[in-house]
Amino acid sequence: xxxxxxxxxxxxxxxxxxxxxxxxxxxxxxxxxxxxxxxxxxxxxxxxxxxxxxxxxxxxxxxxxxxxxxxxxxxxxxxxxxxxxxxxxxxxxxxxxxxxxxxxxxxxxxxxxxxxxxxxxxxxxxxxxxxxxxxxxxxxxxxxxxxxxxxxxxxxxxxxxxxxxxxxxxxxxxxxxxxxxxxxxxxxxxxxxxxxxxxxxxxxxxxxxxxxxxxxxxxxxxxxxxxxxxxxxxxxxxxxxxxxxxxxxxxxxxxxxxxxxxxxxxxxxxxxxxxxxxxxxxxxxxxxxxxxxxxxxxxxxxxxxxxxxxxxxxxxxxxxxxxxxxxxxxxxxxxxxxxxxxxxxxxxxxxxxxxxxxxxxxxxxxxxxxxxxxxxxxxxxxxxxxxxxxxxxxxxxxxxxxxxxxxxxxxxxxxxxxxxxxxxxxxxxx
Numbered sequence: 001x002x003x004x005x006x007x008x009x010x011x012x013x014x015x016x017x018x019x020x021x022x023x024x025x026x027x028x029x030x031x032x033x034x035x036x037x038x039x040x041x042x043x044x045x046x047x048x049x050x051x052x053x054x055x056x057x058x059x060x061x062x063x064x065x066x067x068x069x070x071x072x073x074x075x076x077x078x079x080x081x082x083x084x085x086x087x088x089x090x091x092x093x094x095x096x097x098x099x100x101x102x103x104x105x106x107x108x109x110x111x112x113x114x115x116x117x118x119x120x121x122x123x124x125x126x127x128x129x130x131x132x133x134x135x136x137x138x139x140x141x142x143x144x145x146x147x148x149x150x151x152x153x154x155x156x157x158x159x160x161x162x163x164x165x166x167x168x169x170x171x172x173x174x175x176x177x178x179x180x181x182x183x184x185x186x187x188x189x190x191x192x193x194x195x196x197x198x199x200x201x202x203x204x205x206x207x208x209x210x211x212x213x214x215x216x217x218x219x220x221x222x223x224x225x226x227x228x229x230x231x232x233x234x235x236x237x238x239x240x241x242x243x244x245x246x247x248x249x250x251x252x253x254x255x256x257x258x259x260x261x262x263x264x265x266x267x268x269x270x271x272x273x274x275x276x277x278x279x280x281x282x283x284x285x286x287x288x289x290x291x292x293x294x295x296x297x298x299x300x301x302x303x304x305x306x307x308x309x310x311x312x313x314x315x316x317x318x319x320x321x322x323x324x325x326x327x328x329x330x331x332x333x334x335x336x337x338x339x340x341x342x343x344x345x346x347x348x349x350x351x352x353x354x355x356x357x358x359x360x361x362x363x364x365x366x367x368x369x370x371x372x373x374x375x376x377x378x379x380x381x382x383x384x385x386x387x388x389x390x391x392x393x394x395x396x397x398x399x400x401x402x403x404x405x406x407x408x409x410x411x412x413x414x415x416x417x418x419x420x421x422x423x424x425x426x427x428x429x430x
Contacts, residue, residue, distance in 0.1 A: 070284075073289075075333075075336050077289065080381065084378070087329070092333065094155045094159040096359065099337070103179075103342055107175060129334040129337055130335045132337075133335065136154050155360070162355070170353075173349055173350025175349055179342075183344075186277045186278065186280060222278065230258075230265070293382070301325070305329065344356055365412060369419040
């Protein structure tokens, strides 16, 4: 005769947590995972703020930080889709250098008449960038040649074409001011400045640099509108999840998270307004970030790219035309590489043979640091942008501190290796 006894009650930390508290702990862990990169970026900036004696957060340096690294983030948005799809593109730096050189030749050297207009030249270069990306994507998608090999060949080809176009080691410039405004220009103040603290004028009658607080009010209005939109969309998303019966994070955690992000955004907008306003390239970059967030989260194409990168066989069996989708991903990468090249040329005011040299490494590193998986199928736009700024802050901060360029490469390599090791560890643990 056997008797069944009820199992002994479990003891330990996991069993002692009540269901409500367990949900709160789960939400906290998930948000720490999602916002860990942002916290890391803030921590890195605070460290360099200390070691640079307060230079990091100065309005001039923040503006330079955005302008110097915008092309990395623009190209990283395209690289994100390439890596999610399970591929890699090593040619982005060379394509950027080639299209920048082509733009300079069209505007300065070749007698093209009306076609030398900076806007026309920019559009032509974007189209050529798309054609280059499509040409590489064709061999990858339809002939199954590994993307590493195809884009490695592209890196060599377009670096050589860039140098040949510029005549070896020479540079072409100066470029027209309307074109340079793409990278070094600022949005106009349509409202008018607001003087909080009058600037100091020295004995020679010149304004002391950095003195006074004169705000670019258009930037302030845009910043307030952006923060209000962020709060409104956050509340709307939370209400939608609750209405559909999905789990929503505790309101207290949501409020703290929203307050921290909003406060950080307002601080940055204030710093920009205290200098010359929002850089034009930051506006272009923000529009691209919003567009790719929409594509990856709300569109069928975005979901198909994730599915293809996660399991290409299953994607094909479900009816996804993976060849055409791969081609589209590389066309997009080519267009953004060309835009990155235009930004580089506009920033330098001329085209040089070394433009974009090595930038493919920073672009790929930004995507992996942002949480994308080397196996494909995983990655987010926000993480990529934050990863790009982490790379930019490290470059900027180490340069201000005076770290040798050799050791800067060592540090960036270690950060990239750590990000990939962390990704592999999480996959194995999962």
